[in-house]
Amino acid sequence: MSTEHLLAQILAKRSFLCIGLDTDPQQLPAGLQGEEDPVFAFNKAVIDATHHLCVAYKPNTAFYEAGGSRGWASLERTIAYLNTHYPDHFTIADAKRGDIGNTSGRYARAFFEGMDFDALTVAPYMGRDSVEPFLAFEGRFVILLALTSNPGAFDFQTLPCGTEELCLRVLRQSREYSHPERLMYVVGATKASYLSKVREVVPDAFLLIPGVGAQGGSLEEVCRYGMTDGVGLLVNSSRGIIYASQGEDFAAAATKAAATLQMEMAAILKAAGL
């Protein structure tokens, strides 16, 4: 998918919502336990109930890896279902990969070729040669961790690095990598006030913003500091949507929670003249 297509979807749907499919097999409604693949059945129901309100889905691979081969099968079924039934949605594997180049190349094949995700989250810590193998895939995106939403982000990511904070250095230096147009960045909604500085370094790049909902980040603040003329934002909510109800009405509750965020987004887009 191209960023032009992503923006067209955002403007048509009046939504820059990304729904996180962080599906924990132990938190599924009892009614799904008899299914052959309860995790996939849950994801399918959530996707069918929310696709018109969002432009992206982001399974976090930890929730699938924890289930071993059964978990991987659920992830494979989920991405295949998305690509077959909702090909206009942007798909993100939140796996936070990155290793020596030879190994990164295999991770890239696993997520971009094996499973056909549009994008993968990557940790920048090992530097250029650990990131560039992911950037070699045309039509795919690397979402580099810049400033994460967790409290521990302040341990390293905001430390001085030369004349600026490390997270800004990550942004600046990554623009020198091959195919910078295939880069997006993670900035936590809980750190919204940093978005002005982020935008000074990457004025046009798309940002994936987790941390709205369960982690308490503010959508309004994120947009105030981070939105661009081309929107430039994908705002993620996982638990706040998929576990809006723990009961058998989970899909209807997910629709309602997603619609609440989508309506806020539509109002923000309108106010911005987009």
Ligand SMILES: O=c1ccn([C@@H]2O[C@H](COP(=O)(O)O)[C@@H](O)[C@H]2O)c(=O)[nH]1
């Ligand atoms: O800085 C980061 C990077 C990734 N995440 C991931 O996003 C979702 C957030 O889930 P919620 O339930 O909406 O809190 C989850 O998969 C995280 O691992 C993040 O939160 N912060």
